[in-house]
Amino acid sequence: MxxxxxxxxxxxxxxxxxxxxxxxxxxxxxxxxxxxxxxxxxxxxxxxxxxxxxxxxxxxxxxxxxxxxxxxxxxxxxxxxxxxxxxxxxxxxxxxxxxxxxxxxxxxxxxxxxxxxxxxxxxxxxxxxxxxxxxxxxxxxxxxxCSPSVEHPVAIVLGSGLGHLASLVKPVRRIDYHDIEGFPEDARPVQGHSFEATVGTIDDVPVVVYPGRIHLYQGYDPAEVTALVRHAHHLGCRDIIFACATGAVPGNANIGLGILTDQINLTGRNPLAGRDVRDLDTPFVGMSDAYTPYLRTLARGVADDLGITVEEGVYAGVLGPSFETPAEVAAMRAMGVSYVGMSTVLEVIMAHALGMNVLGLTLAANECGDPSVTHQSVLEEAGRHADDFERLVRGIIRLL
Ligand code: SF4
Known part of the structure; x- marks a missing residue:
């Protein structure tokens, strides 16, 4: 690069x-x-x-x-x-x-x-x-x-099928999600997730890896969904990498790895709306460049150096858990959306509001509107791209 x-x-x-x-x-x-x-x-x-x-x-x-x-x-x-x-x-x-x-x-x-x-x-x-x-x-x-240190580790939040990256961490300590303020006591991981954060290093770079998350569609509220982001901020993390599985909008993106350039929040919820917005001077937060251009550019350069195929595009976050109708897929395409998923948008709003540097990576595991998609097929597609995803993340944090 x-x-x-x-x-x-x-x-x-x-x-x-x-x-x-x-x-x-x-x-x-x-x-x-x-x-x-x-x-x-x-x-x-x-x-x-x-x-x-x-x-x-x-x-x-x-x-x-x-x-x-x-x-x-x-x-x-x-x-x-x-x-x-x-x-x-x-x-x-x-x-x-x-x-x-x-x-x-x-x-x-x-x-x-x-x-x-x-x-x-x-x-x-x-x-x-x-x-x-x-x-x-x-x-x-x-x-x-954007430079990490022991005081400012890189937070990495992993989505469905991408949690194996946590195994690369040389651990210093582990944190049960249920000990994290605001994380719901009754939350249990869905298949492909685990609820124990690891503080440590990957290739000598200080990191905190959160190998799973909760979602609005499970009935949790925006404050609970963003508890991990606030935790990372409290730990001193300034960079936060979100990785999520998505569907690729046909015509705008292909199955495979992608870098998120922007987002459309279609969940109807916002973590900054409410009576209890701690840690923020104001909830009226500008969302230009919510995905840090510097980190996006580094990610693209690393992928190119490593010969990893990535695309870039806008992420639309929906409530779920049902997948999109053909009319919804057509609407997403017309809106310029490349990736559709059921996580990430609220977390990015919270991270940006807290002043963190945000990188969004996605694995588009299926085509939106494909009636054959299942949680299992998402995990299998994630497994096919696991090596490239791991090399990409390691290459990025090495440059920070
Ligand atoms: S700021 Fe630019 S022009 Fe000025 S000394 Fe540095 S490199 Fe040269």
Whole structure:
């Protein structure tokens, strides 16, 4: 996997002040991918050190008002040529990790041209060009926030037929679900699930694996269904990977592994609706990018590196437990839905509301509307993809 990276984050002394801004999380990522280092300002021929510059009203200005926009745009164009020549733009999931707030590399917010440290919405000249090319551009803060540690293990919640991943954990301790606050005392696992979380490591990466879950269709309420997510958050998890079995909507997806890009909550329930929304400042939570773009992009890149076939698509969560009618399948197809399942959507809402980084993986085990589907056939299809699923998850957490 090739990742475009700001040189100063790798420790190269190319900043305006003559220094670097090495970032441990970015350097660790660079050690595990093929990093394509760029410094647009150096590429434009600007010296090191040089006067600082900021963007205002679409222009890049020095503190004394000198307009250096053309220098910055030339550097951005030359850097784009360099990354194009490297092949980094041709990846299935092009990714760039660029220095935050810079008038060249900044993404989302940049210094506002007042030289007071204030920020404004916008992108640096190079980040803007990369986004136009369809590159997922993130800052070093995103990479750091996704980096696991003993204090911040990766939570992995597994669905039907995917629970075997729990056996990979080198355990430190086990937690009976019934000891988890808010988890219903009477809940018993359905076939293919188990109700004991394992805290430990997979390939030396700290994890907490929840090898099963409960569902609305079993009669549990949204607070109970999302108890594991709140537990993971309390344990310190910042990343949470949801894996679920789904049906593929014919015409929009195929049977096999998929990465969730977004969701439609058709359950009619929401874990943030109610009188007891603990841990949240507000229940009015924006749901853009609920599935963290950085994690989705890493997952796509890992799959490509490992030769694992994955698709991407929107997940529709339904109440169940009955499967979809032909009219419902047609409606899902028209709505742009790729995968339909009976879990995950409420958990993703809760995780996103708690500020967690979310990755959704699915195994589409059958075609929606197929009258022959049974719980047993879902488990059997999951078993056929178990190796690929395991390799994919291990590859992803290794890069975090
Ligand atoms: S932020 Fe970008 S342009 Fe500025 S020094 Fe770092 S790599 Fe170079």
């Amino acid at each position: 090739k990742v475009i990276v700001s040189q100063c984050l790798r420790g190269v002394a190319c900043r305006y002040d003559g220094g670097a801004k090495p970032n441990d999380a970015v350097r660790r990522l660079c050690s595990r991918v093929e990093a394509v280092g760029v410094c647009p300002e150096s590429a434009s021929g600007l010296p090191v050190p040089r006067p600082p510059a900021e963007q205002r009203d679409g222009h890049v200005l020095l503190r004394d008002g000198t307009d250096v926009t053309e220098d910055f745009e030339r550097g951005a164009r030359l850097s784009l040529e360099r990354v194009r020549a490297s092949g980094a733009l041709g990846c299935v999931a092009p990714l760039a990790v660029l220095k935050a707030k810079s008038p060249s590399c900044g993404s989302g917010v940049i210094y506002d041209g007042t030289y007071t440290g204030s920020l404004t919405k916008g992108d640096g000249a190079f980040a803007r060009l990369l986004k136009r090319e369809g590159v997922c551009v993130v800052t070093e803060d995103v990479v750091r926030s």
